[in-house]
Amino acid sequence: MINGQKVWTSFAHVADYMMLLARTDPSVPKHKGITYFLLDMKLPGVTVKPLRQITGEAEFNEVFFDNVRVHESQVLGGVNNGWAVGLTTLMYERLTLGFGLQMRLRIALEGLLDLAKGMEKSGRVVTKDPVMRQxxxxxxxxxxxxxxxxxxxxxxxxxxxMPGPEASTGKMAWVDTHQRLQEIAMEIEGPYSQLVKGSDWAVEGGVWPHSFLRSRANSIEGGTTEIQKNIIAERLLGLPKD
Ligand SMILES: Cc1cc2nc3c(=O)[nH]c(=O)nc-3n(C[C@H](O)[C@H](O)[C@H](O)COP(=O)(O)OP(=O)(O)OC[C@H]3O[C@@H](n4cnc5c(N)ncnc54)[C@H](O)[C@@H]3O)c2cc1C
Structure with missing residues (x-):
């Protein structure tokens, strides 16, 4: 029987299954006694409440579990062994974030170059500005x-x-580059980025302001930048934990 709540669950409002780590043995230290479930979201007692973001969308959710009965077939990797399965999931998430999202970064960069070529500042095309070119x-x-x-x-x-802690470097480098790209888009658009056609900003605001606002979450989702730095320091550089 599962009871509790979990905030920030992306796409829970459309998902059929979720990865759920739940404490199944409270008598052992914190990383032990956790079980990894592939939980059927349609089970009785599962409630999903969308959370509105700075972009105006509700892409992630708070999920509530109220006496949810789960069949043992939904346990992945054995009872009380969830931490190891969770770490593997996170390493794959960082790796695919770093790799898959670099393709989206390339697309965003092409869009940014088009924007820069089409904008003028102080009477000259943005791409002729030496600082912007750098x-x-x-x-x-x-x-x-x-x-x-x-x-x-x-x-x-x-x-x-297996992907190792080096996946953290890809994730961090992607976050830094993507957030910088979005900031540069705001710099190029200037006050134009604030123009809204109608009253509903989320629907009628510009493409770049939307992606700029969404990018602020990049250094939080999938593990914060500070946590990635800790992983790199401890597991790649061999620095002491404290
Ligand atoms: C868009 C988005 C989608 C998300 N989707 C999901 C999802 O689908 N499923 C899911 O489970 N979660 C999801 N999350 C949650 C996300 O994984 C967490 O918000 C993130 O890991 C940070 O954890 P926290 O919010 O508990 O912050 P905290 O751990 O409370 O951290 C708060 C601050 O303290 C810093 N900090 C914490 N510990 C340390 C430390 N040891 N050393 C240095 N600094 C530290 C952090 O870097 C951060 O700046 C999502 C978040 C976002 C923004």
Whole structure:
């Protein structure tokens, strides 16, 4: 029987199943005694409440569990072994975030270049501004680096090896590049980014302000940047935990 609540669950309002880590043995230390469930979201007692974000959308949710009876077939990796399964899930999430999202980064960069080519500031096209050219070139370099780093990580997976803590570097580098790209878009659009056609900003606001606001969550979702730095410090650089 599962009881409790979980905030920030992406797409729970449309999902058929969720990955749920629940404490199943309170008598053992914190990382032990946790079980990983592949939980059927249609089970009686599961309630999903959408949460509105800064973009105006409700992409993630709060999920409530009220005396939810789960069949043992929905346990993944054995009872009380959920922490190990959860860590594997997170490493894969970071790896795919780093690799899959670098493709979206490339698409966003192409959009940004189109924006820069079409905007004028102080009587000259933005792409002729030497400082802006440096910023755009740096974005391109960082996007290329992410592509090759991601390709190396995917090759490792195809060889049957596990993603390691280095997945944290890809995630961090992606966050830094993507948030910088969105900030540069705001800089290029300037006051135009604030123009709204109608009263509903989320629906009628511009594309760039929307993606800028959404990008603020990048350094939180999938593990915060501070946590990625801790992983890199401890597990890649071998620095002491404190
Ligand atoms: C868009 C979005 C979608 C999400 N989707 C999901 C989802 O589908 N499923 C899910 O389970 N979660 C989801 N989350 C939640 C997300 O994983 C957490 O918000 C994130 O891991 C941070 O945890 P927290 O909110 O508990 O912050 P906290 O752990 O409370 O951290 C608060 C602050 O303290 C810092 N901090 C905490 N511990 C340390 C430390 N040891 N050293 C240094 N700094 C520290 C953090 O970096 C952060 O700045 C989502 C979040 C967002 C923004």
């Amino acid at each position: 910023k755009l070139a740096q974005l391109w370099i960082d996007t290329e680096c992410l592509k090759y780093t991601g390709a190396r990580a995917i090759t490792k997976l195809l060889r049957g090896e």
